[in-house]
Amino acid sequence: MAEQKTIDFLRKKFSSFYRENFIDSVPEIERREFGYGEYGKKIIARHYSFGSAKEFNSFLREKTPFYVSYSPAFYDFPDKRPMERKKYLKSDIIYEFDADDLKTECKQKHDSWKCRECKAEGKGLVERCPSCGSATETTEWVCDECLEATKKQTLKLINFLENDFNFTEGISVNFSGGKGYHLHLRSEKIQGLNANARIELVDFLTAQEIDLEQLGFVYSNKKMLCPMESTAFGWSKKILFSLKNMIEKDEAEKIAALGNARVSTIKKILEKKELVLKGMQNGFLFPVTRADDSSKNFWESLLSNLVEKEKLFLDRQTSVDLAKIIRVPNTIHGSTGLTATEFEREKLMKFNPLKESIIFSTNPLKVFVRTAPKFSLGGENFGPFEEQETDLPEFAAIYLMARNSANLSEKQTFGKSLSKKFSPAFSEKAGIEQKRI
Numbered sequence: 001m002a003e004q005k006t007i008d009f010l011r012k013k014f015s016s017f018y019r020e021n022f023i024d025s026v027p028e029i030e031r032r033e034f035g036y037g038e039y040g041k042k043i044i045a046r047h048y049s050f051g052s053a054k055e056f057n058s059f060l061r062e063k064t065p066f067y068v069s070y071s072p073a074f075y076d077f078p079d080k081r082p083m084e085r086k087k088y089l090k091s092d093i094i095y096e097f098d099a100d101d102l103k104t105e106c107k108q109k110h111d112s113w114k115c116r117e118c119k120a121e122g123k124g125l126v127e128r129c130p131s132c133g134s135a136t137e138t139t140e141w142v143c144d145e146c147l148e149a150t151k152k153q154t155l156k157l158i159n160f161l162e163n164d165f166n167f168t169e170g171i172s173v174n175f176s177g178g179k180g181y182h183l184h185l186r187s188e189k190i191q192g193l194n195a196n197a198r199i200e201l202v203d204f205l206t207a208q209e210i211d212l213e214q215l216g217f218v219y220s221n222k223k224m225l226c227p228m229e230s231t232a233f234g235w236s237k238k239i240l241f242s243l244k245n246m247i248e249k250d251e252a253e254k255i256a257a258l259g260n261a262r263v264s265t266i267k268k269i270l271e272k273k274e275l276v277l278k279g280m281q282n283g284f285l286f287p288v289t290r291a292d293d294s295s296k297n298f299w300e301s302l303l304s305n306l307v308e309k310e311k312l313f314l315d316r317q318t319s320v321d322l323a324k325i326i327r328v329p330n331t332i333h334g335s336t337g338l339t340a341t342e343f344e345r346e347k348l349m350k351f352n353p354l355k356e357s358i359i360f361s362t363n364p365l366k367v368f369v370r371t372a373p374k375f376s377l378g379g380e381n382f383g384p385f386e387e388q389e390t391d392l393p394e395f396a397a398i399y400l401m402a403r404n405s406a407n408l409s410e411k412q413t414f415g416k417s418l419s420k421k422f423s424p425a426f427s428e429k430a431g432i433e434q435k436r437i
């Protein structure tokens with residue numbers, strides 16, 4: 001557990017951030033429910049409301065919680081309890097992408113586990129101890145690689161929303177401040193959707209219970225039939241589109257891998273590409289071998305693998321639970337000391353969360369680090385550290401203290417800035433008014 005002086009130090013730093021920055025990221029703030037958390041606990045109290053952004057900012061400056069969340073839902077009486085007495089009006093939809101939900105290879109490098117019973121330990125995320133089967137304690141980190149994977153999911157979602165649903169208005173994106181991204185959908189069209197429609201939407205995005213036959217891919221008369229491009233929509237259209245794309249680009253290796261076939265076989269078929277594409281227009285997919293059986297297997301494997309590749313891995317609960325509250329954009333994430341930076345969605349491709357969400361300085365700070373793998377922050381590499389005292393730029397020291405990996409050292413030596421490479425890029429790139437403190 002972190003020492004009290006570390007917690008006090010963090011609160012003081014967070015408070016000075018809120019004194020210098022006015023947080024105005026919640027539309028119709030007086031209709032929202034708020035909750036907040038303290039060191040190590042994301043939500044300890046909820047059912048709060050604020051009459052204005054000004055009132056909310058006074059709260060942030062004076063109380064300075066470690067986490068603050070708001071409701072995507074709008075209420076007549078947001079502070080009443082139980083929930084029914086709030087009088088629900090409408091709700092935004094929030095989609096959450098978290099690096100924990102994606103199986104990226106980098107986890108083998110930066111995550112670790114320890115057995116609660118036999119004390120065995122190792123790298124990666126392991127829920128059950130391989131030697132004794134007991135539950136493990138896991139330590140998770142993020143890096144550019146896993147955050148990039150969640151970014152890809154977010155981009156894919158925006159693509160789904162724009163192309164499949166024509167939702168182009170009222171989309172707001174922010175870094176979560178920790179392990180991923182949040183997408184807030186705030187258009188009137190979205191706000192009026194009932195609970196069932198929200199479930200249908202998330203089922204579509206995550207490709208729940210997809211039935212290839214229902215989508216028009218039917219094996220009949222020794223042929224795999226496909227829907228007609230002109231009338232296809234939703235997943236049928238998506239599948240046809242990526243299939244056509246792979247054929248047009250001669251991606252024989254990719255097709256073979258998805259369908260579990262020999263590359264040479266597919267290459268041969270693609271020699272007659274025009275014929276293959278014409279067949280698709282007429283409602284059937286190319287046969288793979290003369291044995292009908294393997295053609296059926298090939299197509300079933302390819303089509304379902306395509307769906308796996310295209311579907312989204314998002315936190316289902318966040319998007320369908322009308323009573324859930326979520327981090328207020330541009331506030332501090334108390335486990336990292338980074339902000340949940342909001343930015344224009346056109347900037348998503350280039351957004352660098354581990355650089356542009358840094359709000360603290362490069363002034364040196366002495367901390368005692370319990371344990372940390374090699375990690376990258378603000379474009380610099382730090383660590384690995386094991387039970388040692390070290391000088392770090394303030395932003396990196398705060399990052400470790402916030403995630404309970406370090407404590408503030410007793411003796412501080414004040415000198416010149418430790419990091420020359422690091423340049424404050426937060427406000428220009430994010431396009432919001434925030435100052436480095």
Ligand SMILES: [Zn+2]
Pocket residue numbers: 115116117118119120129130131132133134
């Ligand atoms: Zn064990």
Ligand SMILES: [Zn+2]
Pocket residue numbers: 104106107110141142143144145146147
């Ligand atoms: Zn990673």
